Amino acid sequence: MRVHVQSFPADPAGPFTREQWNAVFGQNSGHDVSFGCTSDDLRAIESEIEGLLVATRGLRALLPINAPKLKIVSVSSAGVDMLAPFDWLPPGVVLLNNSGAHSVKASEFALMGLLMLANRMPQFFAAQSLGQWRPASVRTLANNRLTVVGLGAIGARCAEIASALGMHVTGVRSRPGAHPACVEVVGVEQIDRVLPHSDYLVLSLPGGNSTRHLLDRRRLELLPRGAGIVNIGRGSVLDEDALCDLLDCGKVGGAVLDVFEHEPLSEDSRVWRTPNLVVTPHVSADDPLSYNTLTLRILFDNLTAFDKGLPMPNQIDITTGSRQNK
Amino acid sequence: MRVHVQSFPADPAGPFTREQWNAVFGQNSGHDVSFGCTSDDLRAIESEIEGLLVATRGLRALLPINAPKLKIVSVSSAGVDMLAPFDWLPPGVVLLNNSGAHSVKASEFALMGLLMLANRMPQFFAAQSLGQWRPASVRTLANNRLTVVGLGAIGARCAEIASALGMHVTGVRSRPGAHPACVEVVGVEQIDRVLPHSDYLVLSLPGGNSTRHLLDRRRLELLPRGAGIVNIGRGSVLDEDALCDLLDCGKVGGAVLDVFEHEPLSEDSRVWRTPNLVVTPHVSADDPLSYNTLTLRILFDNLTAFDKGLPMPNQIDITTGSRQNK
Numbered sequence: 001m002r003v004h005v006q007s008f009p010a011d012p013a014g015p016f017t018r019e020q021w022n023a024v025f026g027q028n029s030g031h032d033v034s035f036g037c038t039s040d041d042l043r044a045i046e047s048e049i050e051g052l053l054v055a056t057r058g059l060r061a062l063l064p065i066n067a068p069k070l071k072i073v074s075v076s077s078a079g080v081d082m083l084a085p086f087d088w089l090p091p092g093v094v095l096l097n098n099s100g101a102h103s104v105k106a107s108e109f110a111l112m113g114l115l116m117l118a119n120r121m122p123q124f125f126a127a128q129s130l131g132q133w134r135p136a137s138v139r140t141l142a143n144n145r146l147t148v149v150g151l152g153a154i155g156a157r158c159a160e161i162a163s164a165l166g167m168h169v170t171g172v173r174s175r176p177g178a179h180p181a182c183v184e185v186v187g188v189e190q191i192d193r194v195l196p197h198s199d200y201l202v203l204s205l206p207g208g209n210s211t212r213h214l215l216d217r218r219r220l221e222l223l224p225r226g227a228g229i230v231n232i233g234r235g236s237v238l239d240e241d242a243l244c245d246l247l248d249c250g251k252v253g254g255a256v257l258d259v260f261e262h263e264p265l266s267e268d269s270r271v272w273r274t275p276n277l278v279v280t281p282h283v284s285a286d287d288p289l290s291y292n293t294l295t296l297r298i299l300f301d302n303l304t305a306f307d308k309g310l311p312m313p314n315q316i317d318i319t320t321g322s323r324q325n326k
Numbered sequence: 327m328r329v330h331v332q333s334f335p336a337d338p339a340g341p342f343t344r345e346q347w348n349a350v351f352g353q354n355s356g357h358d359v360s361f362g363c364t365s366d367d368l369r370a371i372e373s374e375i376e377g378l379l380v381a382t383r384g385l386r387a388l389l390p391i392n393a394p395k396l397k398i399v400s401v402s403s404a405g406v407d408m409l410a411p412f413d414w415l416p417p418g419v420v421l422l423n424n425s426g427a428h429s430v431k432a433s434e435f436a437l438m439g440l441l442m443l444a445n446r447m448p449q450f451f452a453a454q455s456l457g458q459w460r461p462a463s464v465r466t467l468a469n470n471r472l473t474v475v476g477l478g479a480i481g482a483r484c485a486e487i488a489s490a491l492g493m494h495v496t497g498v499r500s501r502p503g504a505h506p507a508c509v510e511v512v513g514v515e516q517i518d519r520v521l522p523h524s525d526y527l528v529l530s531l532p533g534g535n536s537t538r539h540l541l542d543r544r545r546l547e548l549l550p551r552g553a554g555i556v557n558i559g560r561g562s563v564l565d566e567d568a569l570c571d572l573l574d575c576g577k578v579g580g581a582v583l584d585v586f587e588h589e590p591l592s593e594d595s596r597v598w599r600t601p602n603l604v605v606t607p608h609v610s611a612d613d614p615l616s617y618n619t620l621t622l623r624i625l626f627d628n629l630t631a632f633d634k635g636l637p638m639p640n641q642i643d644i645t646t647g648s649r650q651n652k
Contacts, residue, residue: 012463105466108491112441119438119609125451128605131598133590135607137338137614140431164490165434264459272457279454281461283445288463 001303002069003033003051006042008058011076013291016053024296031303053299056083063088072306074314076295078102078152078285079234079321081207086318096302096314099323100153101294102285107157109284110202110230113256114141114162117200117228122254122276142166147198149191149214150233151179152323154285155204162202170194174210174322188214195222200230207234208321217242226253232284235260244274252276258284327629328395329359329377332368334384337402339617342379350622357629379625382409389414398632400640402621404428404478404611405560405647407533412644422628422640425649426479427620428611433483435610436528436556439582440467440488443526443554448580448602468492473524475517475540476559477505478649480611481530488528496520500536500648514540521548526556533560534647543568552579558610561586570600578602584610 007015015037025031031051036042039062046067054062056077065073065088073089074096089095116122118139127134146162148155151173159169159181171182172191179185186194191214195201201223205211215238223229229252231238240261246252254276263282265271272279302312317324333341347359360371365388372393380388382403391399391414399415400422415421442448445464453460472488474481477499485495485507497508498517505511512520517540521527527549531537541564549555555578557564566587572578580602589608591597598605628638643650 012461104468104492105464108441108466108468109445109464112438112445112447115434115438115441116447119435119606121438121442121606124606124609125604127607128598129455131593131595133607135338135609138431138435138609138612139615140434140613142430142434143616161491165487166430267457269457272454278451280445280447280450281453281459283450283461283464286464287466289465290469 001031001050001071001306002048003031003053003303004042004045004049005033005035006052006054006058006062007035007037008055009037011055011057011288012286013288016292016296020292020296024293024300029300030307051303053295056080059083065090072096072303072312074098074299074302076101076291078154079206080316080318081234081321084208084318084321089318094312095316095318096299096312097316097323098295098298099314100298101291103153103157104290105287106154106204106232106285107161109258109280110154110158110204110232111161111165113230113232113258113278114146114200114202114228116256116278117230117254118144120254122278140166141200144168144199145170145197146200146202147172147194148182148202148204149188149237150203150205151182151185152204152206154232155202156181158202158204167200170198192219192222195219196224198223198227200228203229203231203233203237205233205237206321207236210320211237213237213239215239215243217245220246220252223252225251228253229255229257231255231257231259233259235263240271244270244277247274247276254278256280258282327357327376327397327633328374329357329379329629330368330371330375331359331361332378332380332384332388333361333363334381335363337381337383338612339614342618342622346618346622350619350626355626356633377629379621382406385409391416398422398628398638400424400625400628402427402617404480405532406642406644407560407562407647410534410644410647415644420638421642421644422625422638423642423649424621424624425640426624427617429479429483430616431613432480432530432558432611433487435584435606436480436484436530436558437487437491439556439558439584439604440472440526440528440554442582442604443556443580444470446580448604466492467526470494470525471496471523472526472528473498473520474508474528474530475514475563476529476531477508477511478530478532480558481528482507484528484530493526496524518545518548521545522550524549524553526554529555529557529559529563531559531563532647533562536646537563539563539565541565541569543571546572546578549578551577554579555581555583557581557583557585559585561589566597570596570603573600573602580604582606584608 056075078099149172163181171185256278311325404425475498489507497511582604637651
């Protein structure tokens with residue numbers, strides 16, 4: 001296939017290189033590849049390309065794409081909500097995400113969030129800033145109940161690690177199906193039943209209309225008193241204002257949020273100052289050192305499937321924003 | 327055996343109870359047990375007891391112990407350095423620690439520390455306190471090199487979890503012997519050889535003269551630039567002032583310290599304010615919800631070994647402060 005790899009140099013991982021490509025595809029992959037960073041780079045070969053790997057953040061600036069031979073567009077992110085509506089995608093062209101590239105990094109972040117909540121790190125950080133030695137009882141994660149909402153590549157790995165640490169894990173997913181790391185997996189429509197039994201909640205869902213405020217005030221209030229929440233998916237999944245209220249009154253014990261309804265968070269947002277709330281600036285998913293290589297590996301797997309006439313694992317159903325063949 | 331369990335009610339785990347004892351030993355263990363909290367409680371049965379389980383923090387106040395039938399004293403901590411010198415222990419009486427009771431909790435804490443350093447949490451906490459959105463590249467632990475110094479129950483479990491997350495783990499221990507979670511295990515005398523190849527260092531050592539300032543300035547300077555350090559053992563193992571200097575100049579990337587040379591840390595200590603240094607008030611090891619039960623389980627295992635004439639796994643060599651039969 002004639003593939004073009006279009007980088008967005010401002011990405012923390014830096015531009016894709018031929019060395020990275022060769023390390024994954026080998027020298028004789030049967031694919032013909034070119035690399036570019038500017039709009040002109042793409043225009044120069046647009047008429048030839050059949051496959052396009054493009055940095056998600058740089059895609060909007062390249063539209064419209066006029067590539068009559070194009071069959072596949074692969075983007076360098078797992079979430080594709082920022083690319084909706086998909087009217088820019090020529091009819092018949094397949095969209096791939098890079099779900100899987102984030103699972104190691106993001107699952108480590110989620111685990112860190114859970115451990116920080118069990119160990120009362122928000123309180124200890126506050127005490128440290130005052131120079132005050134204030135011991136407090138801290139807990140183990142082992143033997144506690146975790147619910148992972150969203151069992152994509154990231155959520156599934158969260159469940160695996162948490163289970164290995166001795167947590168009892170329940171999964172919530174849109175499609176039915178058991179998971180070996182989960183004691184139970186329920187459909188999204190049953191989430192109200194599992195929330196009251198969740199000491200911890202990890203949210204690992206894509207954005208978009210179908211997940212917007214899935215965790216609204218009513219559902220957040222179903223959690224047991226003192227529960228901990230980690231959100232590494234999209235900020236829109238959670239009613240941020242309701243969460244802040246519940247943290248203020250101590251009904252929710254703590255939260256680690258890496259994603260927000262409006263990013264960047266404005267300086268006057270109450271989120272910054274809500275007690276027992278840890279804020280990170282949307283950094284949970286990306287490990288710049290390995291990101292390009294992981295993204296290319298996922299493209300390789302999908303092109304290999306395409307060549308064999310098999311379903312491509314990262315093909316996106318643009319009506320839902322989720323992978324359709326997983 | 328006639329056993330007395332002496333609690334120190336101010337412990338976060340609360341006093342030992344007969345329910346906890348029965349849950350571990352059963353109703354018909356063959357042991358005759360009594361419980362007490364005050365010095366008078368102990369005095370009343372001192373002449374009869376053969377075994378004494380005593381909260382480490384309360385022991386000093388009970389001395390001298392005048393118990394002619396005493397064979398075993400078991401303390402409710404893994405570290406026994408605060409009980410040295412051991413001239414209070416009657417000749418021929420065996421001292422047991424409760425090494426193993428902390429391994430789940432403390433290894434979770436160590437893992438949290440490593441994840442917080444990989445994810446630059448000290449920087450993000452500083453940014454949050456200013457209400458500033460400052461993204462920065464964060465890393466995975468996977469594929470990084472960890473050296474665990476001290477392979478007791480806690481260090482060994484750290485090594486296991488880190489290895490499961492994809493870290494390359496080297497162990498440093500006083501006695502030779504391989505460990506399945508470690509790529510390599512070296513003796514303490516070889517620590518200089520492994521420090522330059524350690525992206526992260528977990529210190530899980532007992533206190534006392536043999537480990538004092540094992541990580542001195544010269545050795546801390548052997549670490550690669552940007553390395554991360556987690557100390558969950560004893561503060562005396564590390565030259566705190568040297569570490570602060572190396573954090574100030576950025577040679578060491580970050581540290582999470584739960585233990586200090588002088589506890590509680592004084593309000594004017596530079597440790598509180600050193601950049602990229604996270605302070606917790608000696609809370610890494612204890613989970614109050616499970617602590618008494620775990621401690622009783624360890625006593626049960628040791629009394630069972632004693633009854634069978636086998637070596638007791640938690641027997642302390644008072645010349646070194648370490649377990650002698652492990």
